[in-house]
Amino acid sequence: MSVSPEWILFWVSAILLLFSLLSCTFAVIGVYRFGFVLNRMHAGGIGDSLGMLCAVSSALIATGLRMDSLKLLLLILFMWFSSPAASHFLSQVEYFTNEHLYRYTDRRGKAGQTNGKEQTGGWI
Template sequence: MMGEWILFGVVAILLILALLCFTAAVIGAYRFGFVLNRMHAAGIGDSLGLLCVTAAVVAATGFCMDSLKLILLIVFMWFTSPASSHFLSQVEYFTNEHLYRYTDRKTEEE
């Protein structure tokens, strides 16, 4: 009985943490002005939020085939999402002419 309640508490804490992450991601993605800032905000939900949700579901189901698949899902998401973010930001870096306004670079020349 006690163990079930502890499990429930862990799942609830993980889900609430994930909800906080996703709230931050949504607010940041809509409120920030610059593309790279918005990508950073969305990345919080994509990495930590996803991890928390999946860990909560794994904890709730216990170890079986489904939870193994969910762990594989985390691996693949953490593998592909940074790569795609990297290329998106690279495109922004190469094509934005006014990048010096948002970064530490003082002039266009540097």
């Protein structure tokens, strides 16, 4: 079997795609199996960052250099910008509203500090 550049590119992209499938599977399993929300976010983040990166770079390698490649790169950039920010705000909501945060972490959340007596804020 001859080793041509197309052959190498195909297998690289295939392995990347399989790896992204694997990480997305881990993400799904983690999201369903973990009980606590921050653990779930961690598991979901694997699919959001690693799985997305591998899938898009596999598509990049498979299609070769074109105008579309730039769009795919921009996709990675924007996903990596917005996804951690969304996770940041989600975890902040958890920190501010969960009264029993000390059961899962070594911190008391903002709501746990006041023993839940004070009304915690919402989005206005």
